[in-house]
Amino acid sequence: MTVEEKLAILTDSAKYDVSCSSSGSTRTQDFGGIGSTHASGICHAFSADGRCISLLKILFTNHCIYDCVYCVNRISNDRQRAAFSPKEVADLTVNFYKRNYIEGLFLSSGIIGSEDHTMELILKSLKILRYEHGFNGYVHVKLIPGASEYLIRAVTALADRVSSNIELPSQKSLALLAPDKTKEKLFQPLHIVKNDALTQGKKVMGMSTQMIIGASPESDYEILKLSDTFYNKSLLKRVYFSAYIPTTTHKHLPALNTPPPLLREHRLYQADWLMRFYGFAFDEIASEKNPFLDERFDPKLAWALRSLHHFPVEINRADRETLLRVPGLGVRSVNKILRARRQKLLLARDLDTMKISLKRARYFITAGGSPIDQTELRYERLESKMLALEMPKPGTQPSLFDIIQSTTGEL
Amino acid sequence: MIWTYDGSFEGFLTSLHRSYIYKYIPEKLTMDSAGLTLLDEREIIETDFETAAKVSKSINERFPKKILERIFHVFLCDDMPFELDLLLYLRMGFKDLSLIHDLSHPVVYAVEGYQKRLLTTIHKMYAFTRFEMLDDGMLYAKIAPPRNVLPLIGKHFVKRLKSEHFIIHDIKRGLICVWDGQNLQLHPILEASEPTLHEDEKHFQKLWKTFFDTVAIESRKNYKVQRNFVPLLYRELMSEFKS
Numbered sequence A: 001m002t003v004e005e006k007l008a009i010l011t012d013s014a015k016y017d018v019s020c021s022s023s024g025s026t027r028t029q030d031f032g033g034i035g036s037t038h039a040s041g042i043c044h045a046f047s048a049d050g051r052c053i054s055l056l057k058i059l060f061t062n063h064c065i066y067d068c069v070y071c072v073n074r075i076s077n078d079r080q081r082a083a084f085s086p087k088e089v090a091d092l093t094v095n096f097y098k099r100n101y102i103e104g105l106f107l108s109s110g111i112i113g114s115e116d117h118t119m120e121l122i123l124k125s126l127k128i129l130r131y132e133h134g135f136n137g138y139v140h141v142k143l144i145p146g147a148s149e150y151l152i153r154a155v156t157a158l159a160d161r162v163s164s165n166i167e168l169p170s171q172k173s174l175a176l177l178a179p180d181k182t183k184e185k186l187f188q189p190l191h192i193v194k195n196d197a198l199t200q201g202k203k204v205m206g207m208s209t210q211m212i213i214g215a216s217p218e219s220d221y222e223i224l225k226l227s228d229t230f231y232n233k234s235l236l237k238r239v240y241f242s243a244y245i246p247t248t249t250h251k252h253l254p255a256l257n258t259p260p261p262l263l264r265e266h267r268l269y270q271a272d273w274l275m276r277f278y279g280f281a282f283d284e285i286a287s288e289k290n291p292f293l294d295e296r297f298d299p300k301l302a303w304a305l306r307s308l309h310h311f312p313v314e315i316n317r318a319d320r321e322t323l324l325r326v327p328g329l330g331v332r333s334v335n336k337i338l339r340a341r342r343q344k345l346l347l348a349r350d351l352d353t354m355k356i357s358l359k360r361a362r363y364f365i366t367a368g369g370s371p372i373d374q375t376e377l378r379y380e381r382l383e384s385k386m387l388a389l390e391m392p393k394p395g396t397q398p399s400l401f402d403i404i405q406s407t408t409g410e411l
Numbered sequence B: 001m002i003w004t005y006d007g008s009f010e011g012f013l014t015s016l017h018r019s020y021i022y023k024y025i026p027e028k029l030t031m032d033s034a035g036l037t038l039l040d041e042r043e044i045i046e047t048d049f050e051t052a053a054k055v056s057k058s059i060n061e062r063f064p065k066k067i068l069e070r071i072f073h074v075f076l077c078d079d080m081p082f083e084l085d086l087l088l089y090l091r092m093g094f095k096d097l098s099l100i101h102d103l104s105h106p107v108v109y110a111v112e113g114y115q116k117r118l119l120t121t122i123h124k125m126y127a128f129t130r131f132e133m134l135d136d137g138m139l140y141a142k143i144a145p146p147r148n149v150l151p152l153i154g155k156h157f158v159k160r161l162k163s164e165h166f167i168i169h170d171i172k173r174g175l176i177c178v179w180d181g182q183n184l185q186l187h188p189i190l191e192a193s194e195p196t197l198h199e200d201e202k203h204f205q206k207l208w209k210t211f212f213d214t215v216a217i218e219s220r221k222n223y224k225v226q227r228n229f230v231p232l233l234y235r236e237l238m239s240e241f242k243s
Helices: A003-012 A084-097 A115-132 A149-158 A171-177 A183-199 A220-232 A262-277 A299-306 A320-324 A331-340 A347-355 A379-390 B009-021 B047-062 B063-075 B083-095 B097-101 B106-126 B150-160 B201-214 B221-229
Strands: A055-057 A104-108 A138-142 A162-165 A208-213 A240-244 A365-367 B003-006 B028-030 B042-044 B129-132 B139-143 B165-168 B175-179 B185-186
Touching: A003 A055, A003 A084, A003 B201, A055 A084, A084 A104, A084 A115, A084 B083, A084 B201, A104 A115, A115 A138, A115 A149, A138 A149, A149 A183, A162 A208, A171 A183, A208 A220, A208 A262, A220 A240, A220 B106, A240 A262, A240 B185, A262 A299, A299 A379, A320 A331, A347 A365, B009 B047, B009 B083, B028 B083, B028 B185, B047 B063, B063 B083, B063 B106, B083 B097, B083 B106, B097 B106, B106 B150, B129 B201, B150 B175, B150 B185
Parallel strands: A055 A104, A104 A138, A138 A162, A208 A240, B003 B028, B003 B042, B139 B165
Antiparallel strands: B129 B139, B165 B175, B175 B185
16 A cells, blocks of 8 residues: 555544644653644644644554444444554655645554554554654554553653543443443543643643534533543643534434534534633533523623623723623733723723724624713614624525634643 | 825835825825826925834834734735825824724724734735745745735744745745845845746645645535635635636
């Protein structure tokens, strides 16, 4: 099999993994040769689905001894199999890097032979890359749950980031759909990495996980609660969500013609941003009583419509946290406001000069004491206005995709 | 009155000086006289290097480093009519430094906007520049960015490719940036013959294209988002977009 054929098969098998982030590396070790990492990450291309390509995202092999029913690479699936050699992985990475196609490598793998054997092959690829090529670019490795601790440590020492996928949002769904996996087993590598860093007094490397949305029955509330636990325990820096794309027929899975829940995935990412950057608690976004996010509105707007007693806020006085909770004001707009109001009292026209969009925000703020819009702050009045804003402009094709932005690699 | 100048930084500084001498702000300051009609009143500002040096000195003394950098960045926005805004910005700064911190002032907002667009273009070139390996192992990239970012992107590539030799060629402006393993230099270049590619080059471009095409998920195709992130103008020089 040629390298090109292998690349096609092993890219195809890796493409459902969402993570592509290449930012936030804190490695100080220099391997002496080509490459560096860029603090904010760089997306070198965007594929036809609008996703960022930052890393050479491949599987080492798509052979697998497991039989997870949701996975295209499960042993019982009749599929063409391939495996790289460690040298091929290293050569591809360096040659792509030199041409400025990528920031580095994202290496994951099916299990070939055993967990340890697979991990050894990954380690060998990294050793060639780091020591023979002196490669200093970014390397992210999906650790193999169940591999020996010394292998996990050796691989982690050569990587910029490691992660392990939790796959499904509950123990119960795991038992049903991935009988070879348990939550403990999936997180074993991450706990080893975290505990090592803590005992050595080092900063814990930012780790991430991914869960599949829509293959199992968990609610958004349960999913956000689980993410919150990970962030709070500072086990993880980032949780990725992946809308389940049916590739197989199984009694416990959605039917083959079920479209992937892209809008739901999008809303979950928005909710995740609110938790990580906007100071929202998970139970402000969803609750046991309302376990699913309102798909009509972004979760911040939905929160505001439920919490109208917090509004209106005065842009000249409200603190940063309060401003960030105004629908339609993002981090950039809030920064502009905070900076400009140091110079003078801001009126509506100043927001206009600074090109701050008031499409949504206008109902929720006052500028210099006067409201920008006279609409009464009542749910019944605002709901229809907000729905009208979500409507596509006349003449354009309304489509689900219009509101879905790709999730880029910023951490 | 419309003022025209030669497009050089010295010419711009001379114009700034003139606006103080004449106590006059022109309606427009431009290097491009193509759009002017006979009816437009215009004055040609002749570049005066001595005056420019003096103005340059006082700008350096007056403004903090961050603002000096901004002035340089705005000056590289050769696709936008930034001159009058930049002139007014500098005058505001000479009058009272705190004035140029007021983001809600249209001139300040405009000038920071030019800089922002330049920085965005820099980031895009960090991302979308594509090197090809030549027969002697040298890496060579053609770029055609909408603004003149070549003077600013070389260092970034030196950091990643310090053990290599490379040339980045702005084919729109006839400029090259050369790294020979030791020095980074910027040169104008009049003519360049098409270089000979390394024998492996097409092979790696094909592998990259295979990866690029395969990694996209069919059921999530979204060309609109793709186009937002990679505008068509960059695609001509990116091998993965050639069919």
